[in-house]
Amino acid sequence: MSLITILTILCLLLQLAAATAALLKREQYCNSLLITGCLIAILLLIANWYAAHAPPFGNMRHVFCFFPLALSAALLLSRKSIPRSFTPYFALASSITLIGALCMPLQSSWRQMPALQSPWFAPHVTSYVLSYGLMLVATLIVLRSFALKGSHKELHLQVADRAVRLAFPFMTFGLWSGALWADAAWGRYWAWDIKEVWSLITWTIYIMYFHSQRQQPEYRRVLLLTAFIALIITFLVVNLLPKVESLHSYAQ
Numbered sequence: 536m537s538l539i540t541i542l543t544i545l546c547l548l549l550q551l552a553a554a555t556a557a558l559l560k561r562e563q564y565c566n567s568l569l570i571t572g573c574l575i576a577i578l579l580l581i582a583n584w585y586a587a588h589a590p591p592f593g594n595m596r597h598v599f600c601f602f603p604l605a606l607s608a609a610l611l612l613s614r615k616s617i618p619r620s621f622t623p624y625f626a627l628a629s630s631i632t633l634i635g636a637l638c639m640p641l642q643s644s645w646r647q648m649p650a651l652q653s654p655w656f657a658p659h660v661t662s663y664v665l666s667y668g669l670m671l672v673a674t675l676i677v678l679r680s681f682a683l684k685g686s687h688k689e690l691h692l693q694v695a696d697r698a699v700r701l702a703f704p705f706m707t708f709g710l711w712s713g714a715l716w717a718d719a720a721w722g723r724y725w726a727w728d729i730k731e732v733w734s735l736i737t738w739t740i741y742i743m744y745f746h747s748q749r750q751q752p753e754y755r756r757v758l759l760l761t762a763f764i765a766l767i768i769t770f771l772v773v774n775l776l777p778k779v780e781s782l783h784s785y786a787q
Contacts, residue, residue: 669702
């Protein structure tokens with residue numbers, strides 16, 4: 536078993552333990568586990584970086600491994616707007632992405648292709664990982680709201696909305712920086728590539744969600760879940776389907 540796999544499993548166990556501690560109202564243990572998990576995530580980033588000889592954001596396993604670190608930063612950014620009682624959703628989101636990483640091939644021989652050798656590479660991927668991680672947290676909170684009633688249900692919808700609002704500027708920056716990167720790499724800002732199209736569709740549905748504030752909560756909840764389905768298609772489906780031709784095929 537490789538060091539990268541061991542670190543991934545250890546980080547996963549720490550995230551699950553942190554989520555459990557938070558559910559049991561053991562805040563001190565939860566914080567300690569989250570800090571330790573963050574340190575392990577940093578070691579995992581370093582190990583992937585060393586193996587790839589480049590910032591390790593260029594394939595799906597690398598990106599999945601980066602989510603826990605990005606979500607740790609997101610948790611700090613959201614402390615003033617999201618109650619501490621919602622910390623388990625961040626740990627659970629990190630756990631889901633680490634399970635995804637373990638399902639991906641290690642690709643230890645992966646090397647950065649010329650199109651990725653750009654100053655836009657790291658900020659573009661980081662902004663999207665932050666936004667996607669927070670959108671996953673929001674989705675988990677919304678799914679939980681189906682089992683709740685009254686004020687608890689309303690609180691969950693409000694917190695999910697805060698998470699989406701925090702995530703959206705990062706998603707917007709990711710879309711904008713991707714266009715600038717495409718112009719530098721391929722000589723055009725937009726190529727109607729399938730991943731670009733689905734990124735725009737996802738961004739547009741979240742815009743629709745923001746413009747549905749006067750609608751009934753059930754409608755807004757369905758719209759938020761629809762947006763996340765589009766996000767999954769953007770992030771996973773167009774990369775993993777073998778017959779899909781894309782300029783972003785390096786992410787497979």
